[in-house]
Amino acid sequence: METDASVSTQPSHSPSTPSPVVREGDICIVDFGETRYFLRACRAGKDNQIKLGQKGKVYTTGLINMPYGAVIEVKNSRIVRTEDDLITPLLNLEEKEEEETEKCDNRNLVDDNKSQKTTMDDINKLREEGKTGQDIVSQLVSNSTSFSGKTAFAQAKYIKRKLKKYLPRARVLRCTSATVCDLYFKKDAMRYMSLRPDSLAQILSYANVYAGAQVLTFDTISVVTASLVERMGGYGRILNVFSSQDPPHKEVLSKFNFDYKRLDVLKFVSAYEIFGEGAGREVKDLDACDDEKQKLKRQGWPVPLMEHTKEHLQNNFENDEKRHEFLFKRASRFIRKLCRPSRDESLSYLNKKSDSLIISTKFDPLPILFALLPFLAPSCPFVVFSEHIEPLAECFDKLKSEKLAIQLQLTETWNREIKVMPNITHPQMTMSATGGYILTGCKTSDQIIEVEKKGKLVGKGFGAMRSRAPKRKLETSKETSDGGGEKKK
Amino acid sequence: MDFAKPPLPSSGPTAEANLKLVPAPSTVKTVDELNIVASNEALIAELGQEMEGLIEHHIPRSNTITPNSLCVIFSSYASLSFVYSTPNSIYSNRNGVFHHNDFIGKQFGVKVPSRCSDGFVFILRPTVELWAHSLNHRTQICHPLDQSVVVSHLYLSPNAVVLESGTGSGAMSHALSRAVAPHGKVWSYEFNHVRASTANVEFQKNGVSHICACEHRDVCGQGFGPSCPDGTADGVFLDLPEPWTATAHALIKLKGDGRVCSYSPCIEQTQRFVASLEGDFHSVSTIEVRLKEFCVDTGVEEAMEVVMPFYYGTEKVDKKRKERREREEKEEKEEKEPPKKRIRTRPASEMRGHTAFLTFATKNVPLAKSEKK
Numbered sequence: 001m002e003t004d005a006s007v008s009t010q011p012s013h014s015p016s017t018p019s020p021v022v023r024e025g026d027i028c029i030v031d032f033g034e035t036r037y038f039l040r041a042c043r044a045g046k047d048n049q050i051k052l053g054q055k056g057k058v059y060t061t062g063l064i065n066m067p068y069g070a071v072i073e074v075k076n077s078r079i080v081r082t083e084d085d086l087i088t089p090l091l092n093l094e095e096k097e098e099e100e101t102e103k104c105d106n107r108n109l110v111d112d113n114k115s116q117k118t119t120m121d122d123i124n125k126l127r128e129e130g131k132t133g134q135d136i137v138s139q140l141v142s143n144s145t146s147f148s149g150k151t152a153f154a155q156a157k158y159i160k161r162k163l164k165k166y167l168p169r170a171r172v173l174r175c176t177s178a179t180v181c182d183l184y185f186k187k188d189a190m191r192y193m194s195l196r197p198d199s200l201a202q203i204l205s206y207a208n209v210y211a212g213a214q215v216l217t218f219d220t221i222s223v224v225t226a227s228l229v230e231r232m233g234g235y236g237r238i239l240n241v242f243s244s245q246d247p248p249h250k251e252v253l254s255k256f257n258f259d260y261k262r263l264d265v266l267k268f269v270s271a272y273e274i275f276g277e278g279a280g281r282e283v284k285d286l287d288a289c290d291d292e293k294q295k296l297k298r299q300g301w302p303v304p305l306m307e308h309t310k311e312h313l314q315n316n317f318e319n320d321e322k323r324h325e326f327l328f329k330r331a332s333r334f335i336r337k338l339c340r341p342s343r344d345e346s347l348s349y350l351n352k353k354s355d356s357l358i359i360s361t362k363f364d365p366l367p368i369l370f371a372l373l374p375f376l377a378p379s380c381p382f383v384v385f386s387e388h389i390e391p392l393a394e395c396f397d398k399l400k401s402e403k404l405a406i407q408l409q410l411t412e413t414w415n416r417e418i419k420v421m422p423n424i425t426h427p428q429m430t431m432s433a434t435g436g437y438i439l440t441g442c443k444t445s446d447q448i449i450e451v452e453k454k455g456k457l458v459g460k461g462f463g464a465m466r467s468r469a470p471k472r473k474l475e476t477s478k479e480t481s482d483g484g485g486e487k488k489k
Numbered sequence: 490m491d492f493a494k495p496p497l498p499s500s501g502p503t504a505e506a507n508l509k510l511v512p513a514p515s516t517v518k519t520v521d522e523l524n525i526v527a528s529n530e531a532l533i534a535e536l537g538q539e540m541e542g543l544i545e546h547h548i549p550r551s552n553t554i555t556p557n558s559l560c561v562i563f564s565s566y567a568s569l570s571f572v573y574s575t576p577n578s579i580y581s582n583r584n585g586v587f588h589h590n591d592f593i594g595k596q597f598g599v600k601v602p603s604r605c606s607d608g609f610v611f612i613l614r615p616t617v618e619l620w621a622h623s624l625n626h627r628t629q630i631c632h633p634l635d636q637s638v639v640v641s642h643l644y645l646s647p648n649a650v651v652l653e654s655g656t657g658s659g660a661m662s663h664a665l666s667r668a669v670a671p672h673g674k675v676w677s678y679e680f681n682h683v684r685a686s687t688a689n690v691e692f693q694k695n696g697v698s699h700i701c702a703c704e705h706r707d708v709c710g711q712g713f714g715p716s717c718p719d720g721t722a723d724g725v726f727l728d729l730p731e732p733w734t735a736t737a738h739a740l741i742k743l744k745g746d747g748r749v750c751s752y753s754p755c756i757e758q759t760q761r762f763v764a765s766l767e768g769d770f771h772s773v774s775t776i777e778v779r780l781k782e783f784c785v786d787t788g789v790e791e792a793m794e795v796v797m798p799f800y801y802g803t804e805k806v807d808k809k810r811k812e813r814r815e816r817e818e819k820e821e822k823e824e825k826e827p828p829k830k831r832i833r834t835r836p837a838s839e840m841r842g843h844t845a846f847l848t849f850a851t852k853n854v855p856l857a858k859s860e861k862k
Contacts, residue, residue, distance in 0.1 A: 017648065020746060020854075067854040069746040069771065085856060087771075171771070174746070176644045198638050198778050205637030208616040210492035210667050211647040212548030233647025235496045235546045235671060260536045264503055264543060301508055302528035305521060313520050320523060327520075327527035328534075335535045338506035345502060355491070355550055377550060379598030379614040389783065393832045396785045406563055406611055407619075410834070413634065414779040418756075418846060420763040425756060427777075437783075442563075442619075444611060445598035451591055453604060 022066045022172065026257045029173040029183060030072070033087070033164060036183045038175075038255060039063060068174045073167070087169050088160050091138050108149060115146035133167025153424060175255050177204075177227035184223060185432075193221055193362060193387040196435030198415050200224065204231055206440045207356040207383040211235035216354035216375055218242075218271075218368050220361045222252035224385070225266065228358070229253065234262045239349055241372065243271040243363075264339075269346045275371055293342050296334060303334050353377035360385040366394050373404065378445035385438055392439040405441035412437050490559070490615050492667045493697040496546035503543045508532055510540070548671075554593055554612060559695055561619040562587075563611040569623040571615070573694065584608030615695070617667050621660040624691075627684055628657040631728065631752060634780045635844055636664040642849045643724035643748045645669055651724040652717060652742055654678040654708040654735065659688045661726065666701040675701040676717045678708045709734040713742050720744055728752040733765035740769050745854040752845045759846045770850035777846055782837040787830055 022028045022041045030037050039050065041063035049057040062079030066072065071082045084090070118140055126136050140162055141147050147155060163169075173179050181197045189196075204227060209215055212235040219225045219240065226249065228238050242248050247268040296303065305313075309330075317323045341349065357376045359365050365384050376382060382405070386392050392410055399405045413435050417428040510529050514522045532540055554560060554574055562570050564584050572580050572589070580587045585603020587610060592601045597614035613619055618633045631639070639661070645651060645668040656662055656679035665675045679685040685705035692698040706714055709731055724747060725739040732751040739749050749770065751762045759775055766773055 018646070020744070067745065069851055069854040081856075083856075085853060173772075174644070176646075178641045178644060197641065198634075198776075201637040201641030202634060205633060205640065205664070206618060208492075208618070208667075210548075211671055212492070212494075212496040212546060214547065214550075230646055231668070235548070235647065237545065237547065260540070261543065264501070264545070297506065302511055302525050305524055310520055320517070323520065323523055324527050327524050328531050331524075331528040331531035332535055335506075335508060335531060338508065339503040339536075341502045353550075377552065378596050379612075380550075381616060381618075389834055390832070393783075393785045393834045397787050397832050400785075401787075407566060407613075409566075410783040410785060412781045412783070414781055416777045418759075418775040418777060420756075420760055420773075420775045420848070422760065422764065425760055442613060443598060444600065445596040447596045447599045449591055449595060449599060449601055451588075451602050451604050453602075 018174065020067055022063050022068065023257075024064050027175055027255050028063065028066075028068070029175055029179055030170045031173050032168060032170045036173075036186070038183070041066070063172065066172050068172055070172050071169050072172060073169045082169060087171060088163055089134060089167070089169075091134060091141070091159060105151070109146060115144055116140065117143040117145070133163065136166045137162045153421070175257065177201075177223070177230050180226070180252070180255055181223050185435075189432075192223060193360070193385070194434050194436045195221055195223060195360070195385065196413070196415060196432060198413050199385065199435040199438060200227055202413065202438055203358060203360065203383050203385055204228070206381060206438070207358050208381050209356060209358075213237075213355040214239065214349070214352065215356050215358060216241070216350070216372055217358040218361055218372060219358065220248070220363070221385075222249040224358060224360045225249045226252045226256050229258060229262055229266055230256060232262075232265045234265060236265055237349060238266045239269050239346070239354060240266060241269045241271050241274070267341050267346065267349065269341075269350070273343050274346065274350065293337060296338060302331065350375045353380075355380055357382035358385075359383070362387075365391050366398065369395050370398070373443065376443050378443055378447075381440060381442050383438060383440050385436055387436050389437045392437050395439055399441060403444070405443050408439070408441040410437065410439050490617070490620075490663070490667075490695055490697060491548060491550060492617075492670045493695070493700055494548050496548050496671050498544045498546055501543075501545035503536070504545070508536065508540055551614065552596060554595055554597060554599075556593055559615045560592075560597075561613040561615050561623050563613055567622075569619060571620070571623045582610070584610055617660075617663045620663055620695075624658055624660060626658055627687065628655075629754075630658045630660040631664075632660075632780075632841070632844055633664075634778055635752065635847065636661055638776075638778050638847060639726060639750050639752070640664055640668045642847070643726065643750055645673075645724055648672045649723040650674045650676075650717060650721055651726065652676050652678070652713055652722050652739070653726045653728075654713070655680060655728060656685060656688045656703045657728060658684075659691055659703075661728065662688065662692070662701050662703070663695070663697065665726065666697045670700055673700065674717070676713070676722075677701060677703040678706045678713065679703055680705070680707040708738060712738040717742055723747055725749045726752070727762075730758070731761075732758060733761045736762070736765040736769075740852065743852045745852060747852045749850050749852070751848045753848070754843070754845045756846060759848055762848055766850050769853055771853055773848065773850040775846055775848045777843075779840065779842070779844075781840055783834045784837055786833050786835065789830060 024041060024043065027038050027040045030039050039060050041060050043061055049059055051057055058074055058077050058079055060079065066081060071085045071087055072079050073082050123136060126139065137159060141159065147158065150158065177200060178197045181195060181200045184192045185196050200223065203224060207215065209228060209231050211233045214237045215228060216239045217225060217228065225238065225240055232238065253263070313323050313326065317326065354376055357372055359368055359372070361368065365386060369384060384392055384395055396408055396410050399408060415435060416431050419426055419428055510532060511525050513526050513529060517523050517526055536543065551558065556574055556576055558574050560572055560574050562572060562580065564582055570582065574589050574593050576590060576593060578589050580589065585606040585608035587601050587603055592599060592612050597612060600609050600611050602609045621630060621633050621636065643651065645665070647669060649669045650673060651665050651669055653662060653665060653675060654677070656677040662675055662677050669675060677688070679688060682705045685703050688703040689698070692701050692703065704714060704716065709729060719741050721744060722742040723744060725743060727735055727739065727750065729735055732753060743749065753759045753762065763773055763775065
């Protein structure tokens, strides 16, 4: 199939660079600090209102053409970009007594909940008057008796906390593998098998994923597949073996706003078709399936309507709009069927051997690994990700005892966030305890090299040398000295 | 390395399906005409506007070891080195003496026995990670874990443009090149001219020089130079002793919403760098990642035989108990299955305690003039 013609030039197939703004229909992440949401930018419609903070329902229309990285707020039930682009806007505090020399601490603090003189009613009144969040927070600060006694950092922290409440602002972030994985991990780590962004980064790197490679995966976390599509950039092929009824990952893939050029690298391979039991019967059915695709192709495009379809259209639909909807769905179904590789094509992809293998699944990885390993080319890396260490230890042991792989490494990552500020830099008080376990290795070739051994063996183990070793007269190459050095841990 | 080779076009199921937009009739009356309109709309919805020429591109894998190919030599875990295969030459290490002629023409991943001992090595196809393990350290290198996190948090994708300073031993340059291949660009700068030229020779030899180029330049003093036009870089990676002096230079080269990363071993460097970001960057975060390795032990756990002595009871009871115990033991022995092999893990006794603090930040997007007040 490969047409070994000329080397491809860039313009013919270079996927468009990511858009700097949110386009209509795109999904972006709206980051409120502690909470993050996926939002789809779309025109005002019946049910695309969303609830943001305490500001009530808003349309996401304001997100269209919003540059990524901008700070937004809700004004008059509309999402708008802020003027200063700051998550924590500056306050015009009335009193600015600079008493920095005096050292502040909490020796005089009485925690009796009486230091704030503003009451809830006052705040509601201010709100009714139409005062902005900034004004309310300024009011709170000037009416707090303990505020002036705080250190500068504590004051900043107080203002930040109050602003978050009275003036919720958010930043628009691009959906990338790192941001999406981070959102999922913080939202519900258990559901995504504790896949932390740094673990995902390692899976992609250790598996040697690059644009143009063929990657074989068995993935039930979806984020891994979506990140693969992102990393491939429209070149190469991802063979995604799946065991469910329908091709998975639809929801997560939609978050990345991929165009078809990028998504086309993802080929779904049904595990049942390739590895299923009772293969004989299945093959027969699937041959029929292949025939169906051929038949569809022969019919040409657009696929002409059969007599019974026409009758169905005439009798069972009220108007042309409904008929149009039916025909649209029918055509989409045919397109998907035509663009999907048939079983034979999938098999030929598999038999070409893949450049890397990634397994990230809630199922026992051992049988999956050993079923897919034959389809990995020798000297190619594989990565198995799991939430638990035991299944990976079993894989490790079996690979080692059967001498199928080298450079085996079973690891966990420790990831610590650090708050960097002048004079008070410190690690965050809480940190994630696990990001999952990763097993990596490199498959060996079963090719055997026979060499003529000279001399009689003297000594034991690796140090054993032949007694009449050939004299080192042969010129030692330059590279030998290059590569020989540097033994590191 | 394979990732740097040009992707070759080939047809795929989508191209073979030969789907095209059909000129729609001016007025829609029959169902057939309606079908044409609906099919065209479905095509655009499924495949986008440019549905023609959806050709696949693949990079063919180098399966066999040819003369002059870069080979990573695996002697044992944590002991990797490399050679460029040359006919009639010899590589030797403590595992033995290996003739290049023995493995040239064979598959990558092959086990090569020594000619003069019972030792062996494996010859592996180079990858960025294996290269990082095997290369000659001219400086402290950025390890695969840090590399992967940097590439991921810089949001790099194929065809992106990224700046790097300094090049050092070139481990990170290879990782960045893999992320931006096939048509992206890594502009790397190094202030030591010997290291800069050595790095360029290596890029040439490893076939990545069309993606990654190293220039001898002091970024802190002179800025990033004209190779990369201002405002076009997607990411900047700084591995410098004084990263804060390069912040302003990075700012000029970065796109709006571009990412910057600083790799600093010391917290004081990180603090000064973070302070320099104030105003021009947002979403500043500093992390530290460590790799914790596990050993897998297999074997049979030895069970301790506990025999409880009987201190009390009459002789009669004791006798009965003794009998019962003996009977039970006998039965147990008969039933006893062969001891089962158990797989256990334990953390490796030593780990790398620190490499560097990684600071990431995003460049602010300038406000359009109409939005300013």
